[in-house]
Amino acid sequence: MPVNTDKSTISKLKKELSIAHRDLKKASTLFSSIGEAVIVTDEYGRIERVNSLTEKILGYSSNEMIGQRFFNIVKAVNEDGTLIPEIDRPITKAFLKGSAVFERLYYLTKYNSMVPVDTNVSPIIFNNKPSGAIEVFRDLTDEYIKEKIQSEFISLASHQLRTPLSSINTYSQMLSQGYAGKLTSKQLSFVSVIEKATSRMNDLIHTLLNVTRIEAGNITVNVKSIDIDNLCDEIVGSLEYLALERGISIKYTNDSITSVESDPVLLREVLSNFLTNAIKYTPRGGRVTLRVEANDRVVFSVKDNGYGIPEQSKNYVFSKFYRANNAVKNDVTGTGIGLYLAKEIAERLEGDIWFKSEINKGSTFYFSLPLIGSAEKQGKFTLEIPN
Amino acid sequence: MANILLVEDDKDLIEAYALVLKAANHKIKKAYNGNEALLAAKEFKPDLILLDLLMPIKSGKEFLKDYKKAKNSKEVKIIVFSNLQDSNELEDVYSLGADRYIIKSWTGPHGLLKIVDEVLETKDTN
Amino acid sequence: MDSLYKEVVDATADYLGPSADRFVSRQIVGHLGKSPEKLKNRDLNILIKWIKPAIALLTDDTEAVDNYISSLKSLSKKKRK
Numbered sequence: 001m002p003v004n005t006d007k008s009t010i011s012k013l014k015k016e017l018s019i020a021h022r023d024l025k026k027a028s029t030l031f032s033s034i035g036e037a038v039i040v041t042d043e044y045g046r047i048e049r050v051n052s053l054t055e056k057i058l059g060y061s062s063n064e065m066i067g068q069r070f071f072n073i074v075k076a077v078n079e080d081g082t083l084i085p086e087i088d089r090p091i092t093k094a095f096l097k098g099s100a101v102f103e104r105l106y107y108l109t110k111y112n113s114m115v116p117v118d119t120n121v122s123p124i125i126f127n128n129k130p131s132g133a134i135e136v137f138r139d140l141t142d143e144y145i146k147e148k149i150q151s152e153f154i155s156l157a158s159h160q161l162r163t164p165l166s167s168i169n170t171y172s173q174m175l176s177q178g179y180a181g182k183l184t185s186k187q188l189s190f191v192s193v194i195e196k197a198t199s200r201m202n203d204l205i206h207t208l209l210n211v212t213r214i215e216a217g218n219i220t221v222n223v224k225s226i227d228i229d230n231l232c233d234e235i236v237g238s239l240e241y242l243a244l245e246r247g248i249s250i251k252y253t254n255d256s257i258t259s260v261e262s263d264p265v266l267l268r269e270v271l272s273n274f275l276t277n278a279i280k281y282t283p284r285g286g287r288v289t290l291r292v293e294a295n296d297r298v299v300f301s302v303k304d305n306g307y308g309i310p311e312q313s314k315n316y317v318f319s320k321f322y323r324a325n326n327a328v329k330n331d332v333t334g335t336g337i338g339l340y341l342a343k344e345i346a347e348r349l350e351g352d353i354w355f356k357s358e359i360n361k362g363s364t365f366y367f368s369l370p371l372i373g374s375a376e377k378q379g380k381f382t383l384e385i386p387n
Numbered sequence: 388m389a390n391i392l393l394v395e396d397d398k399d400l401i402e403a404y405a406l407v408l409k410a411a412n413h414k415i416k417k418a419y420n421g422n423e424a425l426l427a428a429k430e431f432k433p434d435l436i437l438l439d440l441l442m443p444i445k446s447g448k449e450f451l452k453d454y455k456k457a458k459n460s461k462e463v464k465i466i467v468f469s470n471l472q473d474s475n476e477l478e479d480v481y482s483l484g485a486d487r488y489i490i491k492s493w494t495g496p497h498g499l500l501k502i503v504d505e506v507l508e509t510k511d512t513n
Numbered sequence: 514m515d516s517l518y519k520e521v522v523d524a525t526a527d528y529l530g531p532s533a534d535r536f537v538s539r540q541i542v543g544h545l546g547k548s549p550e551k552l553k554n555r556d557l558n559i560l561i562k563w564i565k566p567a568i569a570l571l572t573d574d575t576e577a578v579d580n581y582i583s584s585l586k587s588l589s590k591k592k593r594k
Contacts, residue, residue: 041570043565043566043569044566044569044575044578045566045569045570045571046575069573070570071570071571072573086570086571087532087536087571091570092567092570092571095563095566095567095570096539096540096543096544096563096567097543098543098544098563123566129562130562130563130565130566131566132566133566158470158471159441159470159471162470162490162491162492163397163470163492165492166397166400166470166491166492167397167399167400167403169492169493169494169495170400170403170404170495170496171399171403173495173496173497174403174406174407174495174496177496177497179406179407179410179496202492202493205492380475381473381475382473382475384473
């Protein structure tokens, strides 16, 4: 077949070739500019292309990797070092799914050390056929170190803070109970001040610890079948003394639902928090009602006829350490952490949290859960259960 | 009324617990770390051990592991003290043979006596 | 008469041994959205398209992969009721 070789055709071809070269170079540059490690495999599961970050993380040079079977180079293990079978690897799952798979696991480097990675791998569809895969992954070592430091700090802080507190607590109680001789009534009253302050400090440390645990994002949710009446009666009972002291009456109503599947410790923390706030921020003679209702969700609400929340504070109510002006005026001792903790717990339990309030009329705080309850979650910590 | 072995490295606390328990007519022996505790347990033959977890030389958990190998250790009650409450640690400690777990900074003398009495009264369920 | 599904599993067993059944049924359910026994000749193209990279990942031998894919393709040529 004669080929058209006139000048204009040749010139046109040269131009197109030059554009193609430029595009190729551009694509190549784009590939090497990607800020994560990339591996491309061909339709036979062999490594076709890698970038420098892949070389850096896995320890192999690109020459050592290209042309090799993917699984021969990229070996993956669980946290305990056991090999992950090929059939369970994300790339295998990606071909089964037909789309991207995201996972966190550990890769073994050339030198057999474990690297935690966050990876996503996707089949490459070319001409309507899967013709390989592209994997992008990231070294999580720094992130994991930060988490480890954080959890070690939590352990250290709790022990360090509580050691001197144990002595203060024990010795002041021994004083008031007469172990060092009978005290005068004035001495007793002084010791009583120490005991109250120690008790507040214990509560503060307990709350702080729970906040740091929940912020680490890793709280276990232990799902149990909760008898709602039992739980609420218990919480109301535990706050009876506080309510009596402040001249507040508490009422509990529930004629909708007997049980819910969730974590009782976490749920108790939210409801106790709502109730404590309602009691503290309502003047003498006031009323607080804990109500449980269920329609398309299980809704817990705590209503008071107290001071209410000022308009300008409403956006900050769930923020850490925030206390509205009228709250500080009425109770100097609050920490501003309780509602923040309640919100974090609500998220972990997959519930919703919100409120309604009118200044000098009162507030109602709501916490709702889906009817099917919360999902079980395995985490590094649990919240502390108060005495 | 009972022989109680106190294992705690904090000298102020161990003196306080000894004072309180002696005033309630218990017989007390003190040990400041896990090694001393093993020796003391052999000679003193306690009915109950109050065991701190974080101690130098030999920790409370390490003591429990060694102690529970002894023949006559099965009847001895163990109350573990700590300042860190985490359900993972709770599980660990119970599986090592502890009968109770209490948080030091929350438990005053009154609370301690109450728990000691409760634990001493429980019969072993076989 | 062997079902098409069983023939595919038999052809795959040469390469995957006893896990062939699970492998093939997962591919059929995943990519065709039907139960394995309902596999028809006209489904084979799509199935082969996805089985190829999946099995290529699991074996070392590219020639074997090609042979396997050819054997699957020939199954589609058989007449069935």
